[in-house]
Amino acid sequence: MAEKENNKEKSVRKKKKVPQKVNRWKVAFLIMIGILIGTCAFIGLRVTQVREPNYRPAPIADRQGKPVLTMQSNKQQVNDLIDFFLSDFQEGSDIKYKFYLENEALLNGTFNVLGHPIQFYLYFDPYVMNDGNVQLKAKSLSIGTLGLPIKEILKFVQRDYKLPNWVEVDPSESLILLRLDQFRMQNGLFVRAEKINLVDDDIRMNIYLPKENNETSSKEND
Template identity: 70%
Template sequence: MINEPEEKNTEKKGNKRKRKPLETKKTINRWKVAFLVLVALIIASIGFVFMRITQVREPNYKPVPELVEKDGTPVIAIQSKKKQVNELIDFYLSDFQKGSDITYKFYLENEAMLNGTFKVLGHPIQFYLYFDPYVMDDGNVQLKAKSLSIGTLGLPMKEILKFVQRDYKLPNWVEVNPDDSTILLRLDQFRMQNGLFIRAEKINLVDDDIRMNIYLPKDTNDTTD
């Protein structure tokens, strides 16, 4: 009779010892669920960013005009520096982008740079796209994308250029080509007063030497002769 209480106490102690692993297992499961939820949120956020950039809101039906070889006589030769050109670009874009919800900047340093933003989960993400400029034989200027700075997001230049092409308000003489990572400044389509047009002659950003010629159209010459 004396041994019976001891056996019961032993059983109770054994039951208490068996509960501890169950509590530990529940705690581990909670951490596991929390970790999986966090991973799922990260994956969903990355997926949202990728879809936001690559989605096509509507087809781009903007016609691309053919290159126009213009004949004329150079009447003004312009040799300028980056500071002066940047002031002109800033003035032009400020006026051109009035009323636009999405704005951007383009300026020249030792490289040509496009600075803009796009929104991810309601927060603006800033990017810098760097270009090397090349003067083409027809007097137009090609900007070849060479690098991209966008914080910690690892997005390719092609996708950023698609975003620029789709969402930014661009002049009709600016042609974005995401597939070959270029932007073409179609000076042959840039209209000036009285038919005057511009041809780029030289762009050397490192030596701060930018040269362009303003031409008088050949038709105007014929009518004035």
């Protein structure tokens, strides 16, 4: 009887798996490899990360005129000019809006919700592009207690606001593009943005003569 019990205990011991000893050096090596790979991936991401918005390439305008004047302005002067332009442009329009410069560019307007006008403030960071146009990147929105996304407000602006034909709204990218290469004054002069620094209140633009006037002036000088 005792012999049977001993044989039974031996068979049970054989069935039990002996736990393997953990190789601590191997685990430490794998952890170190994981940290190294993660660090390399993080550095690569930061190096390749674009800090400015991805600009949509604008068609190159036929600007063969000659820059005749560099205009340096401040925010108050530009705001007065914008206010004068929009007052004339929006005459007779049922929907009014304002655009002016503070430490950011600011679009102020209203839209209707269930028949009630709701006021909003949309803030932008302005960027001067290589072609002299200005891109406005929407950064924040103030609209009371409503939680509407910026893209929906820009869709409303694109659909319902009367905008100059040289202003392009891209809700999908939260952008507004001021196509100065398509803006012309009545006398044919056009402008090109050179610098916009709202914090230091430094705004610079070049004034260009149209190509035909430039050629005429050159012939008269000859």
